[in-house]
Each structure stands twice: as C-alpha cells, then as structure tokens.
Amino acid sequence: MNSPVDFKNVSTVGFESSPVAEKLAGLRANEARYFMKKYKHEFIVIPADESRETLDYVNRILKVERDIEFSARPLETSNFQVENIRWAYVFYEDGLSVNVLYTVDDPKKRAVGFKLSEGMEVPKELNGKFKFARQKSILAGTIRGSYFVIKGEY
Numbered sequence: 403m404n405s406p407v408d409f410k411n412v413s414t415v416g417f418e419s420s421p422v423a424e425k426l427a428g429l430r431a432n433e434a435r436y437f438m439k440k441y442k443h444e445f446i447v448i449p450a451d452e453s454r455e456t457l458d459y460v461n462r463i464l465k466v467e468r469d470i471e472f473s474a475r476p477l478e479t480s481n482f483q484v485e486n487i488r489w490a491y492v493f494y495e496d497g498l499s500v501n502v503l504y505t506v507d508d509p510k511k512r513a514v515g516f517k518l519s520e521g522m523e524v525p526k527e528l529n530g531k532f533k534f535a536r537q538k539s540i541l542a543g544t545i546r547g548s549y550f551v552i553k554g555e556y
Contacts, residue, residue, distance in 0.1 A: 407434035407445045412541060416449065416478050422497040425519040428542030429499055430478070433491065435541065441484040450476035450492070460492050460502055463514060463556055470527050474498060487511075497522035504556065512552035520544045 405416070409431040417423040417430075434445035450457060456479040464470040474494040481490045483506075490502040497519030505511040516528060520543035524534065534546035 404446045404448055407431055407447055409435035409438065409445075409541065416447065417493070417495075419475075420477065420495050420497060422519045422521045425521055425543055426493060426497045426499075428539065429497075429517055429519050429545060430493055432539045432541045432545070433499070433501075437484070443482070443484045445480060446482070447478040447480050447491075447493070450479055453479040453481070456481040456490050457492060459556065460490050460500060463502055463552060463554075464500070466554060467514070467552055468531075468550060472498065472500075472525060472527055474525065496525060498525055502552075504552065509555070513549045514552060515547060515549040518546040 407430055412427050412431045414423040414427040417426050420426050430447065437443040437445045457476055472494060474496040476492050477495050478493045479491060483489070486505055486507050488504045488506060492500045499517040501515045503513050503515065516532065518524065518534065532548035534548045537545045537547060539545050
C-alpha cells in the first residue's frame with residue numbers, strides 16, 4: 403500500500419523492526435520535507451516486498467557501479483520523477499537510506515547517495531570505501547551522508 407510520509411508528525415510505521423526506528427523515521431520525514439519544500443511533491447513510500455522493480459533498479463546500479471550488495475533487509479522504497487530527475491529510494495532495517503538521483507537529460511548529474519541514521523554503524527559494505535559528512539536535522543538528529551557519481555546508463 404502506498405503511504406504519504408508526514409514530516410510534521412513523524413511516525414515509525416513500517417520501521418518497527420529497526421533498531422534505530424525513530425531516527426530512520428526522522429530521516430524518511432526529512433526527505434519528505436525536502437521534496438515538499440523544493441518541488442511541492444508528496445513523498446510516497448511502498449513496503450519493500452511490494453516494490454521489486456525499485457529494489458532491482460537500485461540493486462543493479464549498486465552492483466554494476468561499485469559491486470555493492472547490502473545484507474540489511476529493505477523495509478520501504480519510493481520511486482518517482484520530479485522535473486527532469488528520476489528518484490529511487492530504499493530504506494533499510496539497519497537505518498541506511500540509499501537514493502538514486504538520475505537526471506533523464508544530463509548524464510553528468512547522476513548519483514547514488516547514502517544516508518546513515520543516527521545511532522547506526524557504517525555498514526560493512528561501505529566501511530572504508532566512503533567518507534561521510536555530517537548534517538544536523540531537526541527530524542533525524544545527526545545524519546551522515548556520502549555519494550558516488552553514476553557512470554553507466556540505467
């Protein structure tokens with residue numbers, strides 16, 4: 403079932419099994435607030451077990467571009483296009499959020515972003531491969547983030 407994310411009343415629904423459920427829910431709400439403020443777009447999430455296509459898309463890019471396969475269980479996804487940018491998100495049980503930013507008309511503006519919820523360790527699949535910058539969020543606490551540029555066509 404599709405669910406719009408409320409960034410005013412943060413809810414852990416969908417993330418109950420996560421050891422960092424509140425911070426992960428805050429991270430999801432932070433993303434929802436960004437898209438509403440910047441694009442007037444409502445951020446909708448889908449349970450991961452109902453969104454195989456989005457999971458396959460993100461997993462394919464991670465595998466082909468950087469040989470990354472996460473062991474954490476995906477809980478929710480989001481997949482949409484605003485303006486000329488296609489976005490895909492996967493929120494994982496361990497507190498990781500992966501997003502793919504893919505401009506449809508500019509191959510130089512394509513990237514995969516990683517955001518770590520406050521309280522989680524850097525996943526072993528990313529440890530030592532990326533440097534993480536810190537960002538403060540009222541909704542999510544301290545978010546650590548990193549990214550890489552996509553070189554291929556997807």
